[in-house]
Amino acid sequence: MTFAAVDVIRAKRDGGxxxxxxxxxxxxxxxxxxxxxxxxxxxxxxxxLRGMDDGEIARWTGAMIGSGSRLSLDVARPTVDKHSTGGVGDKITLPLAPLVAACGAAVPQLSGRGLGHTGGTLDKLESIPxxxxxxxxxxxxxxxxxxGAVVCAATEGLAPADKKLYALRDVTSTVESVPLIASSIMSKKIAEGASGLVLDVKAGSGAFMKTVPEAQLLARTLVDIGTAHGVACTALITDMSTPLGRAVGNAVEVAEAVEVLRGGGPADVVSLTVALAREMLALAGISVDPAEVLASGEAYEVWARMITAQGGDPSASLPRPSSVHVVPAPASGVLTSLDAYAVGVAAWRLGAGRARKEDPVQAAAGILCHAKPGDAxxxxEPLLELHTDTPEAIPAALAALEGGFEVGAEAPAATGIVLDTVRP
Incomplete structure (x- = not known):
């Protein structure tokens, strides 16, 4: 059936x-x-401006999936994937994929690159020689x-309509549309062919969705699309008001992920990795405690095999920056806030991110946070450590950090990393 494009536009313009x-x-x-x-x-x-109802969103997603191919992988294990809506210091895929694989599932993680203040998984992994x-x-x-796990770029032919529409939305100020965001995410993820999908929907200053209610709306829409297309889905609403972990950038995040896989690492990264792993394993029907597997070192062994299988050397030294600038604490006391967006923009300006998709990134660029909210x-003394190969970028990074942290007398109230869970 053929339509006139102007009639379709008019129908939606008029609220139909x-x-x-x-x-x-x-x-x-x-x-x-x-x-x-x-x-x-x-x-x-x-x-x-007018939105879409659930049926329209599900059909729009299906049409974008149908614009290309759908992966059909012959894998003996149950397949389950994770998608994050993006944040600052969000290196969770790196320890999560090998952890879930070590527990018995298969994780086909087709990932992307960073744009703006949010980092990209592929950029991080490409810092490994x-x-x-x-x-x-x-x-x-x-x-x-x-x-049992692969983290790689999306293959050609997966949801080509989304690739084309995504670029158009970026230049027409239509990015912030829940129906278009949700159908973009889910068309690619459903086309990957995994039987289960866990969604990490961020909320906070460093996230796309700034408030918990906005994140809940997106999470509900994503889960409903998955359900409509026969994919088991769960979404976690997680905090992105402060950076995840203590490392923000590329090589520095890989190093922190390896710490987690070796049984250490920051508590918030470990907590979120285990929480997402539990949800993924539940969808895969596997009754294993991921916290025990992580502590055992088995996940690190899978990581080493995963990196080696893709030509990397897991034992190689990671790139180091040519310039390091230390930001000292302005006063003694307790760090009461560390704004994720400010840190993300600063890391981007140091060379860890890109303004356009074709821009290069620096493997060694990033920020180490010597303190997190609640720390004395x-x-x-050092508060933040800026890494870059372009020292002329340091003033712009420092400007981004102005007002991005505060020191006070009392620690802020502790909150968990997982703020809510959305199920079908």
Whole structure:
């Protein structure tokens, strides 16, 4: 069935509900270039302003999945994946994938690169000498069967409509639309073919969703899409008001992830890794305590095999920066706040992130947080450590950190990393 693009745009502009046939046609026609960029821009803005109901969102997601191929991996283990909506210091995929694999599941983690103040998993892993992100479908399947976990770039042909629409939304101020965000995330994740999916939906200054209610709405939409498409889903709402862990950047986050896999690491990173692993294993039907497996060292062994399988050397030294700048504590007392967004922007300006998708990143760039909220600090002692290969970027990073931390007399009230859980 063929429609006129202007009629589809008008229907949504006027607050109407798009039919299944209209959705299927417009997504397919846009992917093929029949619907022009300016027409899809107008439709995206109409969706941004008017919204979509659950049925429309599910159908839109299905149409984007149908615009390309869907992975069908021949894997003996139950497959389960995790997706994070992005944050600062969010290196959780690195310890999580090998941990869940060590517990008996297969984790096909197709990841992306960072943009702006949020880091990208592939950028972090590429700081490991020799490691490669691009794998063929045969390589992915072979590694899942032999190692149990793979973290790599998305293969060509998965939800091409989303790739095209994502770029358009970025330049038309239509990114912040829950229907378009949710369908973008889920079209790619469902196309990966995992039978279970756990969603880590961040809330706070360093997250896309700044408040818990906004994150809950997105989480509910994501879980409902998964349910509509036959994928078992659970979502955790997690705190992103302060950076995760003490390392923000690329190589520094890999080093911290290895600490966790060796039985150490910051408590918040360990806590969230274990919480997400428990949800993933529950969806996979595996009754194993991930905390015990993590403490045993088995997850580190899987990590080493996973990195080696993709050409990396897990024992190689990670890149070190040519310039280090220490930010001292301004006073003695207790660190009462450390803003995730401020730290993320500072790390980005140091070279850990990119402003455009084609920009390079520095493997050694990033920030080490010597204190987290609740820790005692001493005036003049190191609070933050800035790493970069471009020392001329340090003033801009320091400007981003202005007002980003406070020292007071009393520790802030302790809160857990997991704020809420959303199930079907």
């Amino acid at each position: 509900r798009l039919s299944d046939e209209q959705i299927d046609w417009v997504v397919d026609a846009y992917t093929r270039g029949v619907v022009a960029e300016e027409q899809m821009a107008a439709l995206a803005m109409a969706i941004f 020799g490691w490669r992100a691009a794998l063929s479908l045969d390589e992915i399947a072979a590694q899942l069967n032999s190692v 600090v001493v005036a003049g």
